[in-house]
Amino acid sequence: MTAAFLAAADLAGRHPSIDLDANVLYADNGRLLxxxxxxxxxxxxxxxxxxxxxLLAWMEQNLSRELPLPVIARRAAMSxxxxxxxxxxxxxxxxxxxxxxxxxxxxxxxxxxxxxxxxVAAEAGFGCERRATxx
Numbered sequence: 475m476t477a478a479f480l481a482a483a484d485l486a487g488r489h490p491s492i493d494l495d496a497n498v499l500y501a502d503n504g505r506l507l508x509x510x511x512x513x514x515x516x517x518x519x520x521x522x523x524x525x526x527x528x529l530l531a532w533m534e535q536n537l538s539r540e541l542p543l544p545v546i547a548r549r550a551a552m553s554x555x556x557x558x559x560x561x562x563x564x565x566x567x568x569x570x571x572x573x574x575x576x577x578x579x580x581x582x583x584x585x586x587x588x589x590x591x592x593x594v595a596a597e598a599g600f601g602c603e604r605r606a607t608x609x
Contacts, residue, residue: 526563533568537576537599543568576600 482496495501501508529550533541546568547557560568580598583589589597 521559521563533572534575534579537572537579538597539599541568541572541599572599
């Protein structure tokens, strides 16, 4: 038996009224979220929709800038490795999400603004060469 399993058994024995599942990394009972360690704790924080809201809003506000993965990760205050969990939450890599957001911005501008196509491209973030983001 592993130390973690023994600790879980000890905890369950001391507190029989709790519902303990030693086979999950994190649990949500509706009011309280718990995790099985530091990495799971990072996952738990990152998978919270509110944590994504601020990052997505910042990305939307900065579509005209070059946003390589290290810049996005720095803004999210996490490593690029941890940011890879973005795909799990958003269903796309940060680069794919940005491309889609840029297309949406271009569509809105084309429908609502009287701008030259070059201006629309620049405002939407398609106005300059882009380096691969590694995402």
